[in-house]
Amino acid sequence: MKSEKQAMSQSIAVAIPCYQEALTIRKVVEDFQRELPDARIYVYDNNCTDGTAEAAALPGVIVRREKRQGKGFVVATMFEQLEEDVVIMVDGDDTYDASHVHKLLEPILLGDADMTVASRLTNHGDGSFRPMHLAGNRMVCAIINRVFGSKVTDIFSGYRAFSRDSIRHIPITTKGFDVETEMTLQALYRGQVIREVPAPYSTRPEGSFSKLNTWSDGSLVLLRLFLILKSYKPLTLFGAMGLIMAILGLAVGYLPTHDYFTNPGHYVDHVPSAILAAALMVLSMISLSVGLILNSINLRLLELERLTIRRSK
Known part of the structure; x- marks a missing residue:
């Protein structure tokens, strides 16, 4: 817990990753300048061709370009470049309410959380979510909560705040729209405190279109979830x-086992089933052994990481 004086003295950055957001970026920037007049505003142009960078070039705004295509690359660059004490990340599509930034900031500034997330599922406009996106969000959250013992409700929110320490210890390896999933999982694995703050979520303005693809991006999220769990x-x-x-x-081996104990001479009629059952049991033991070995290695690596962090402070 930080004192009020310490909280108020911290520097704040607002980082806005953009791809083809010329229609909305100016309003997003102006809204955050109004809410946080002392914050530095960074707009990251991810190869926009619609004039996003020009629309964002307001007084006091720093426009940077990320040539590698993909939101994951943009976020990785943001994390490498920004040195402020607190970083707010928000999409440039004007679907998030800038006035709620103070609720996101408060737990970070006071030292009560490492990451705060604007949870959109309790207050969103009609048509804000595609049905498949909403169902996918809930499914992935359920898996994560089960595995990590957490209580996240909106894994895909693009409106977040981070402490500087949180950013320093979250490696970004993905390149696409599954970056929010990776950030959350990396933070949970490292024991960071994540707080969710209910926030409204609006539909995109007319003429503005989502770059998300339900099936391809959804499959990337599931793949990222698998890779994080594996690692x-x-x-x-x-x-x-x-x-x-x-x-x-055990199920496949029931009939061969029954044959062995009931047939004269222990003759097994279901030989293919016996072979398959034996193979499955061997693979089961191998899988468990791999999990135990990798888990032991991970524990040692996590200990080394925490010792390194402690010594660097």
């Missing part, structure tokens, strides 16, 4: 895979 929760992932294979092996 950071191997015992959970490989243990679950091993359990599934063991259950299948």
Whole structure:
């Protein structure tokens, strides 16, 4: 917990990743300049061809370009470049309310959270979410909460605030729109405190279009979830895979086992089933062993990371 004086003395950056947002970026910038007159506003132009950079070039605004295409690359560059004590990340499509930034900032400034997230699911306009996006959000949140013991409700929100320490310890490896998922999972794995703040979510203005593709971006999110679990929760992932294979092996092996104990001379009629059952049980043991080994390695790496962080302070 920080004192009020310490909280008020912290520098703040507002970082806005953009791709083809000429229609809305000017309003987004002006709204945040009004709410946070002392903050530095950074607009990251991700190869826009519609005049986004020109529309954002207001007095006091710093426009930077990220040549590598993809929101993940933009966020990684933001995290590398920005040195302010607190960083607010918001999309440039004017779907988030700038007036709620103070509620996002408060837990960070006071030292009560490492990351705050504007949760949109309790207050959103009609048509703001595609049905598949809403269902996917809830499904991914349910998996994450189950695995990490967390209580996140909006994994895909693009309106967040971070402490400087949080940013320093979150590696960004993805290049696309699954970056919000990765940030959340990396923070949870490292024990960072994430607070969600209910915030309204509006539909895009007329003439502004979402760049999300339900199926391709959805599959990327699921792939990212799998890769994060493989890397950071191997015992959970490989243990679950091993359990599934063991259950299948027991089910397939029922008839061969029954043959062995009931037929004269222990003759097994269902030989293919016996071979498949044995293979499944062996794979189950291998999967569990891999999970245990990787989990032990991860624990050692996490210990080293935390010791390094402690010594660097």
